[in-house]
Amino acid sequence: MDKTGKIYGISLGPGDPDLITLKGLKILENVDKIYFPGSLYADGTKLSYALSILEHYNLDSTKMEGFYLEMDLERVQAKKVYEATYQLIKKDYQQGLSIAVVSEGDLNTFSSFSYILEKIKADELAVSLVPGITSYAMGASENLTPLCLQNDRLLIIPRVQTEAQLQEALDLYDTVVLMKIKSVIPVLNAVLTKGKYSITYSEKLGTEAQFTTSNWEEIATREIPYFSLITIQK
Numbered sequence: 159m160d161k162t163g164k165i166y167g168i169s170l171g172p173g174d175p176d177l178i179t180l181k182g183l184k185i186l187e188n189v190d191k192i193y194f195p196g197s198l199y200a201d202g203t204k205l206s207y208a209l210s211i212l213e214h215y216n217l218d219s220t221k222m223e224g225f226y227l228e229m230d231l232e233r234v235q236a237k238k239v240y241e242a243t244y245q246l247i248k249k250d251y252q253q254g255l256s257i258a259v260v261s262e263g264d265l266n267t268f269s270s271f272s273y274i275l276e277k278i279k280a281d282e283l284a285v286s287l288v289p290g291i292t293s294y295a296m297g298a299s300e301n302l303t304p305l306c307l308q309n310d311r312l313l314i315i316p317r318v319q320t321e322a323q324l325q326e327a328l329d330l331y332d333t334v335v336l337m338k339i340k341s342v343i344p345v346l347n348a349v350l351t352k353g354k355y356s357i358t359y360s361e362k363l364g365t366e367a368q369f370t371t372s373n374w375e376e377i378a379t380r381e382i383p384y385f386s387l388i389t390i391q392k
Contacts, residue, residue, distance in 0.1 A: 163190075163251045165283055166258045167275065169265045169290020173207070173364025173385075175214035177296070182288040183215065190255040191221050193243060195262075195270040197384075198226040198235075207385065208262045210365075227270065229384070240270070244277040251283055262385075264290040268316055268337065294335045294387055297360035300370055303389070306333050318342055324349045334390045340382045347378050350390070361386035 166185050171177030186192060196206030204226045212222070225243040228235040250257050261269040265287060278285050294314065298305045306312045310332040317338040318324045324345060327334045339346065350357065351374070359377045360370045362385050371377060377388070 162284065163253065163255045163257060165247065165251060165278055165285040166256070167265045167271050167285065167287040168258045168260045169288055170208055170211045170260050170262050171291045171364065172263050172293040172296045173211065173362060173368070174296075175211050175364075177291050177364060178211075178215075179288055179290065182290065185288065186212075186215060186217060186258055186260070188256070189221070189258045191223060191247075191250050191257045192217065193223045193225060193247060193257065193259045195260075196224050196226040198228050208260050211262065212260065236270075236273075240273045240277070244274050247274070247278075248281065248283070261290075264292045267292050293360070293363050293385070294337070294389065296363045297358065297370070297387060297389060300360060300363065300368070301358040301372075301389075303356075303358055303391075305335070305389070318345060321345055321348050328353070328355070328390060328392070332392055336388045336390070338384070339386055339388055340384055343378060343382060346388065347374075350374055356391040358389045359386070360389075 166189065168182045168185055192212065194206055194208040194212060196204055196209060198204055206224055209224065223246065225239050227239055247257055247259065259271050259274055261271045263269065265271040266289060275285070294305070312333045313327050313331040314335045314337065315327060318336055328349070336346065357374055358370065358372050361383050362368050
């Protein structure tokens with residue numbers, strides 16, 4: 159009978175390496191393997207935001223294993239990578255190893271880990287999750303702006319698709335957080351220039367390249383990176 163290990167899902171926080179939880183860091187220091195996500199670009203370049211955070215913790219680099227995802231909406235390649243990565247994790251688990259799968263931000267919020275978690279649960283493997291700080295929570299702190307108070311309603315939308323969808327959200331909610339905004343700036347521009355809103359934009363939070371502004375004209379003409387978000391309040 160195979161020995162069995164343990165799997166951990168670890169949140170790294172939005173970018174500042176100090177924003178990981180103590181629990182998460184202790185687990186990373188003690189596990190046998192660490193799997194981290196990254197991005198695979200059309201020219202073959204591989205980059206990992208998660209790895210850039212991990213590198214601050216002086217962990218054993220030989221226990222690191224990356225899985226790199228193409229950034230497209232079809233997700234065909236991503237599904238194959240998730241399956242291949244899960245099979246490696248399962249093999250480690252059956253050999254009695256302890257394994258951490260990390261995610262920038264919080265692993266329960268728009269995270270690659272969730273797709274691997276589905277497979278872990280289907281096979282009933284032992285797993286524990288450690289939550290983390292989201293980028294929008296850090297953005298609120300950096301901009302000294304509470305996300306919501308008392309009965310305020312908060313909505314988080316990834317990649318808002320139409321002007322009607324965004325306008326409806328702004329009509330119904332007091333605070334709207336927009337994530338994955340790189341490809342939808344024209345939609346945001348069409349709606350936000352017609353109303354009076356308080357806007358805070360943040361990108362690459364917790365890194366040396368962190369940038370925030372409340373000036374929409376500056377946002378609309380900026381080269382928007384993947385790790386960016388806008389918080390809109392009435």
